[in-house]
Amino acid sequence: MHSLLVSPFLGQYLLLRPGHPTGVQIPESRYEELRNAVAQERPLPAWLGHVTTQAWNMRLLDDGARDQVLVRDRSRLGFGKASWEINLGCDHDCGFCYLGEKRFAGLAWEDKRLMLDMLREAGVLWLQITGGEALIDSQFAAAYEYVHDLGMMVQISTNGSQLHKARMQELFAGLRPYRLTVSLYGATAETYDTVTRNRGAFDRFVRGLDLSRDAGLPVRMNVIVADENAHEVDAMVRLVEQRWGFPHQVFSNMSPTIGGDSAPLVSQAAKYLTARTPFRGCNAGHTFFHVDPHGIASICKIGRDPSVNLMTEGVDALTRLGDIAETLQTRTGGCSGCSKSGACRTCRPLARLHQEAGDNRSLYCLHGGYGS
Template identity: 60%
Template sequence: MHELIVAPFLTDFLVLRPGSTRGLKVPQHRYLELQQAARNRDPFPAWLHDPVRAQWGVDLTGRSANDALLVREVSEYGYARASYEINLGCDYDCPHCYLGQKKFEGLPLEKKAHLLDIMRTAGVVWLQITGGEPLIDRHFAAVYARAHELGMMVAISSNGSQLAKPMLLDCLTRRRPYRITLSVYGATADTYDGFTRNRGAFNRFVRGLAAAREAGLPVRLNIIVSDTNAHELDAMKALADAHGFPHQVYTNMSPTIDGSGEPLPTQAADYLRKRKPFTGCNAGHTFFHSDPFGRASICKVGRDPHVDLMREGVEGLRRLGGIADSLMLRTGGCEGCSLSGTCWTCRPLAKLYQEAKAQRETYCQHGGR
């Protein structure tokens, strides 16, 4: 099992260690030197010893580069990041969920592995595995292990309900993730179980937090504030602090991915935050999202048009940049807007709000005007 990865990342070359947020940047000629050392089974070059020891406490003395280093090839497609909805199914039934109807659907394991191979060829170094709830997918452990073997830095977005299970803990401690992001829906069983509409969910979540802390897993908490749990905001923050995990607070709900507005009434009006101006993103150009069937889109929001990677293969990604540019055009009532340079939302998200018939002030600076 490799201990280090050397990988092209956009215009840079990085030395990474699975499970660590730290990295080293090296020039291209050093990347090529490491590539050659791994091919020839040569020892690690001397110039790398001290930086690796200082960064991660790893001693490379006398070790073959081939034994401990995985070298990622330069990709002609230029995608550095991706997210993968392994399954839309979930063991919770939260009213705020952007997924809407949650079906347990997806690819068989061999096609999941093929999708990961396509992502590797596309150049993906950072991969987020999400859902639904990814940890309940029967193929999660195999998919996670495969992504790790391909030299990806894997992040997981989860509700944490399964995190205390020994099999999953063993999977995540043997091949450590880059980050695990867990959503928090309450600080008491009554509130948490009521929000998730799942009896016993809070106790499973807290056991997961304790197990993750004991295992030293890199957890970050997303505190989700709604009209039914806002009274426990300070207690949710205290829960995060008690476990020593950093946290972020989210208050603004989005429509479902099919433009339905069910999540919007769950917002806690007194806690809504003014969004920062949207200044552009690399969605569709250096990042893409895949749904459970291998349909690649520019992101989780702008899902159509999409590219069927199972049918077209990696070559289909060459069309994604053009799709991204077309989706970002100001259309559907936004043409010629004098405030477009400081708009709060990207065009695909604004379109979902419009389809959900949301109040304009929730996504537009014009408000009720």
């Protein structure tokens, strides 16, 4: 298993250590030097040891040092990041979930491998594995290990329900993610179990976070605020800061489901809603993309239609995402000719979901009072 990763990334060249969030940018000449040394089984250059010591206090083993370095080839497609829903199934049943109905369905194992191979060929270096709840997928561990073998830096998004299990702690201790993003839904068992509709969930969650803290895993917390748990906002933040000491963010703005159902918005805690910053565009579909459990790729998690089918069309289908992104970001329908588009805080795909759900414009539109 490699302990160093050398990879092109959006016109740059990076030296990374799997499981660590920081990296070192290197010039193209040093990328080529490392690529040739590994390919030709020659000794690694002396400067590499100096860099790894300075960056991570890491000493390369003299015996078999080349085996510690994985050098990725350039991609003709030039993507850098992606997110992947391994499965939409979940062991929680939160009413505000943007996924709506969460069915257990997805690709067979060989098709998962094929899809992940295509992500690497596309140039994806940073991969977020999410769900549903990713860790309850029966093939999660195998997929996680395979992604590491391909030379990707992995972030896991999870509700934390499985982190108390020894097999998960062993998996992450052996192959660290560069980030483990965990959502928190309450500061007490009564509130947490009510929000997730899962009896005993809070106790399992706390045990898993305690183990993750003791293991030094790179956890980042998302404190999710809804009407059902808004009375515990301060207590949730104290729990994160005082018990675990993890960095955290507070999220309170809900969105319609990906199918256009406005049900999650009922759970919003009006007192805690925050104004987003003005939307200035993004690189969705150009440098990053999203893949659902069936290998359907879209520009992002929100703008899912139109999409391309990796399993039937192959990796070259991703080249169409750029044009799809430009089309989806065009302000059409109720946003055509908007006089406040320069200050709008909602991207067009998200505004479209709100419109299809028949939502009050005050939730997403400056003309309706949003963010004023």
